[in-house]
Amino acid sequence: MAELKSAKIYGVPQLDGKYSVVLDMWPLEDPEQNRLYPFYDNMKQGRWTTTKCKKCGYISYPPVVACPNCWGDELEWIDLPKTAKVVSLTETMAGAPLGFDSPLIVAWLGFDKSHPLKHLFVRIINCQAGQLKPGDEVQFVTFEVPSIPIDVKKETKICDRVYYAFEPVKK
Amino acid sequence: MAEKKKACIVGGGTCKFGVRAATIFDMLQEAAHAMSQDIPGLKPKDIDGLIFASTTAGRNSNSLNTAPIVAHRLGIKPSSICVRVDTLCSGSNTAIILATGLIESGISDVVLVCGTEKLNLPQRWESIYMNLMTNDHDWDSAMGLAVPPPFFGMIADAHMKKYGTTKEQMGSVSVTNYAYGFNNPNAQFGGKSLTIDDYLNARTVCDPFGLNDCCPVTDGASAVIIASEERAKAMTNRPLVYIRGTGQVATHGMSAGWPGETLADWPHLKKAGEIAYKAAQITPKDIDVAQTHDCFSISEIVEVEELGFCKKGEGGAFVASGQVKVDGQTPTNTDGGLLAVGHPYGATGARQAVEICKQLQGRALNQVKNAKFGLTHNLSGVCAQHTVVIYGTEPVK
Numbered sequence A: 001m002a003e004l005k006s007a008k009i010y011g012v013p014q015l016d017g018k019y020s021v022v023l024d025m026w027p028l029e030d031p032e033q034n035r036l037y038p039f040y041d042n043m044k045q046g047r048w049t050t051t052k053c054k055k056c057g058y059i060s061y062p063p064v065v066a067c068p069n070c071w072g073d074e075l076e077w078i079d080l081p082k083t084a085k086v087v088s089l090t091e092t093m094a095g096a097p098l099g100f101d102s103p104l105i106v107a108w109l110g111f112d113k114s115h116p117l118k119h120l121f122v123r124i125i126n127c128q129a130g131q132l133k134p135g136d137e138v139q140f141v142t143f144e145v146p147s148i149p150i151d152v153k154k155e156t157k158i159c160d161r162v163y164y165a166f167e168p169v170k171k
Numbered sequence B: 001m002a003e004k005k006k007a008c009i010v011g012g013g014t015c016k017f018g019v020r021a022a023t024i025f026d027m028l029q030e031a032a033h034a035m036s037q038d039i040p041g042l043k044p045k046d047i048d049g050l051i052f053a054s055t056t057a058g059r060n061s062n063s064l065n066t067a068p069i070v071a072h073r074l075g076i077k078p079s080s081i082c083v084r085v086d087t088l089c090s091g092s093n094t095a096i097i098l099a100t101g102l103i104e105s106g107i108s109d110v111v112l113v114c115g116t117e118k119l120n121l122p123q124r125w126e127s128i129y130m131n132l133m134t135n136d137h138d139w140d141s142a143m144g145l146a147v148p149p150p151f152f153g154m155i156a157d158a159h160m161k162k163y164g165t166t167k168e169q170m171g172s173v174s175v176t177n178y179a180y181g182f183n184n185p186n187a188q189f190g191g192k193s194l195t196i197d198d199y200l201n202a203r204t205v206c207d208p209f210g211l212n213d214c215c216p217v218t219d220g221a222s223a224v225i226i227a228s229e230e231r232a233k234a235m236t237n238r239p240l241v242y243i244r245g246t247g248q249v250a251t252h253g254m255s256a257g258w259p260g261e262t263l264a265d266w267p268h269l270k271k272a273g274e275i276a277y278k279a280a281q282i283t284p285k286d287i288d289v290a291q292t293h294d295c296f297s298i299s300e301i302v303e304v305e306e307l308g309f310c311k312k313g314e315g316g317a318f319v320a321s322g323q324v325k326v327d328g329q330t331p332t333n334t335d336g337g338l339l340a341v342g343h344p345y346g347a348t349g350a351r352q353a354v355e356i357c358k359q360l361q362g363r364a365l366n367q368v369k370n371a372k373f374g375l376t377h378n379l380s381g382v383c384a385q386h387t388v389v390i391y392g393t394e395p396v397k
């Protein structure tokens, strides 16, 4: 295969070692870009959190800056219980999107009646293909994702990032 | 208050759907050409409104604010509306709802609704990767929700568990729709026949789907004319086809907001159908021909249930017993549907509308005898929003 002539192809900045938000599969998590940054800060401490409205008590997921039930903007961060049951799952053995390893295992989770969430689509990690079955218990887990540069005045700040998935609970 | 005007679909056309050596603008011009063949006498200057549907024009074709470019390339100078809509898989069906409203209110007289998508990119990884940007990016997409087979695979799993739907019943959807698409010259799989054995032996995409359970990755464009009754009459000698009722229901954009008890239950589609039937003043049993969003075989099974063609849970038996065939109770996806024609998101709704227009004018390739009422349906995203449009040979009184 022929090599690309140069990394410096004009008009294609991501090939010049630069970051391009349109090709980023992860969220912008830092306070310069996102008012939900506490979600990610909490995640760095291993916490799974969301916002609860102080006015009407509504717990939303994903978290918000204005309550979708009353549009009030006084919210507090609360911790979510970190376990769920697998309702259904699929394993993509080949053709996972760039940045995801195959097999890509995804699941439809069902939560306990006391949990603010009813169901959620998630990725399962730390798991072999064929290992997990419907009815099995899984738990919240975090992992590091690539850092990104952000221009802040004359400096370039490097932002470390995390994301979450679920993993099998060891029996 | 002045009486509401009546909106009609006059005709339309599509380009060849498939893996195309063409840009979105090339394909739109091909679709406009096909439309001009379908509506002899139609001139660019007759059109006062443009509603253009595409989700990926900005990303895959580097073309934001695309509507004025489309107007220029098609030689039209819109004076009532010129806009792009992005509702992913229901783009041009959404555009038809908007055009109907503009015509009924008197703001527009003749609206060109067109849609396109270029989904096959120079390298295959990007066609898959791009889909990460069509869902709720920070929440579902970061979980790996990109191309939809895994999600719809779980819908199939839920339907099989709750209602006893079988792989063979899902196969009957694919076999029927490939048979419908066989003589469609613009279908991606035109001329391709599929037997149940081919279906059962096809390679697995993701459990429980084989290759023929899934619509392909498709480039394409389509175009239709929506006009006031008066202008439609002046443009064509064919029987008029009226837009009788519409409904669009969006309940969530991210999986945590899924409205059903299980993935097999789509209450948002049921509601969209009910709203459209009420506006059209008909019931599900009046529908003579339907184009529903068969992005996957299981989708059509859930759709015939939620649209009321059969009882909830009986969709598998309904399709397998031939009720969706041309002489069945509700012939469905009579041009081949997404499974055989392909699915360039923004182009699909207008493609369905062309087929219903032809059916209600008695000139479809797989003609349903004496069809008076037709329905189109799209779901968009990972089953987040449902769009229904009902057509008839008579207007709502």
Ligand SMILES: [Zn+2]
Residues within 6 Å of the ligand: A053, A054, A055, A056, A057, A058, A067, A068, A069, A070, A071, A072
């Ligand atoms: Zn509130």
